[in-house]
Amino acid sequence: MTNVLIAGDYCPHGRVESLIEEGNYTDIFGTIRPLIESADYSIVNFESAIVLDKAKPIEKRGPNLKCSSKAIEAIKYSGFDMVTLANNHIYDFGEEGIRDTLSTFQQYGFNIVGGGTNLNNAEQCSFKNLNGKLFAFINFCEHEFSIATNKTGGANPLNPIRNYYQIFEAKKQADYVIIIVHGGHEHFQLPSPRMKETYRFFVDAGADAVINHHQHCYSGYEIYKKKPIFYGLGNFCFDWDGHRNADWNEGYMVRLNFVDDEINFELIPYIQGNELPGVIPIKNKTDFLKRIAQLNSIISNDILLKQKVDDYNITQGRILINLFLPYSTRILNALRRRLSLPSYISKIKLFKIRNTIDCESHRDKIIGYLNNVK
Numbered sequence: 001m002t003n004v005l006i007a008g009d010y011c012p013h014g015r016v017e018s019l020i021e022e023g024n025y026t027d028i029f030g031t032i033r034p035l036i037e038s039a040d041y042s043i044v045n046f047e048s049a050i051v052l053d054k055a056k057p058i059e060k061r062g063p064n065l066k067c068s069s070k071a072i073e074a075i076k077y078s079g080f081d082m083v084t085l086a087n088n089h090i091y092d093f094g095e096e097g098i099r100d101t102l103s104t105f106q107q108y109g110f111n112i113v114g115g116g117t118n119l120n121n122a123e124q125c126s127f128k129n130l131n132g133k134l135f136a137f138i139n140f141c142e143h144e145f146s147i148a149t150n151k152t153g154g155a156n157p158l159n160p161i162r163n164y165y166q167i168f169e170a171k172k173q174a175d176y177v178i179i180i181v182h183g184g185h186e187h188f189q190l191p192s193p194r195m196k197e198t199y200r201f202f203v204d205a206g207a208d209a210v211i212n213h214h215q216h217c218y219s220g221y222e223i224y225k226k227k228p229i230f231y232g233l234g235n236f237c238f239d240w241d242g243h244r245n246a247d248w249n250e251g252y253m254v255r256l257n258f259v260d261d262e263i264n265f266e267l268i269p270y271i272q273g274n275e276l277p278g279v280i281p282i283k284n285k286t287d288f289l290k291r292i293a294q295l296n297s298i299i300s301n302d303i304l305l306k307q308k309v310d311d312y313n314i315t316q317g318r319i320l321i322n323l324f325l326p327y328s329t330r331i332l333n334a335l336r337r338r339l340s341l342p343s344y345i346s347k348i349k350l351f352k353i354r355n356t357i358d359c360e361s362h363r364d365k366i367i368g369y370l371n372n373v374k
Helices: 014-021 033-037 071-077 094-107 160-173 193-205 286-299 302-325 330-339 347-358 360-372
Strands: 002-011 042-044 082-084 110-115 126-130 135-140 178-184 209-213 221-224 225-229 234-238 250-259 262-272 279-281
Touching: 002 033, 002 178, 002 209, 014 071, 033 071, 033 262, 042 071, 042 178, 082 135, 094 110, 110 126, 110 135, 135 160, 160 178, 160 193, 178 193, 193 209, 193 221, 193 225, 193 302, 221 286, 225 262, 234 250, 234 262, 262 286, 286 302, 302 347, 302 360, 347 360
Parallel strands: 002 042, 002 234, 042 082, 082 110, 135 178, 178 209, 209 225
Antiparallel strands: 002 250, 126 135, 221 225, 250 262, 262 279
């Protein structure tokens, strides 16, 4: 048997960042470390740029996250073998930040996937031989401000057509293909119907498991054609003021067990960033498993899932739609053409509009809202 452990978002922030800079890794990962080290191979999402010198933040919507190389020492201590880099913060400090990040992980001997100095590099999957079986790991994320291009670095983008060929090519060589996606609605514990359809498509394309993170809260899972799809792991280690005793602080790791041609799994729940900043395993899983079962019952019911997501989109889409108003009227457009009037849209507003259009999950909210306007 071979087992692979996958964890969600790690961002060295708040009290965790202070402990890391002091070199105190035990208070953060001491109790979770034995579980990580017991895996044959372990993976965590590194959601920050490493800044070594003069890298400057890019202009974008949302915070620019950075950390020092000590953040890598901390997860090295915790026992992780690989980091996924396809997320919405890996390019927060531009070209220099992505180079610093990639080179530092290489110096520490980490395997990386999902990020690169250009699109071709970011798209490459990572192969690992574990107990005589070849595993392929592919990582991509929804479109925000981090996506790599042919000329710039960043994250491997969610693009079902290109992702299909990545899976197809990996399956030619590997015994197992593991997909790790960064996307979904923040602070919402259910996948959208688009996510469910897309992740099932990845299984149809040859994936043996699909694992998602990003939402800052955990979600449920389903078994599709005997392959597990996990719709949200939650934060792994992401200490943030204002999020004590909330969904933000609960998550789980997935241990995938590969036995012959069978795949089974175990969920490992924990609390992080509450009264104590570290990651603390939950010993009594009863309440956690009840909540997972409730989420699973919604995910398995397409009608109920759509209803829940529509309710969410009506509220959230109403907020986002205001970004597009009231910038376009017939009179204003005529005056702009004749008198070259400025658009009066601030750069911040433009970034918000771009983010709403580019990001699949933000676009879901807008479309969901418009489809339900009476």
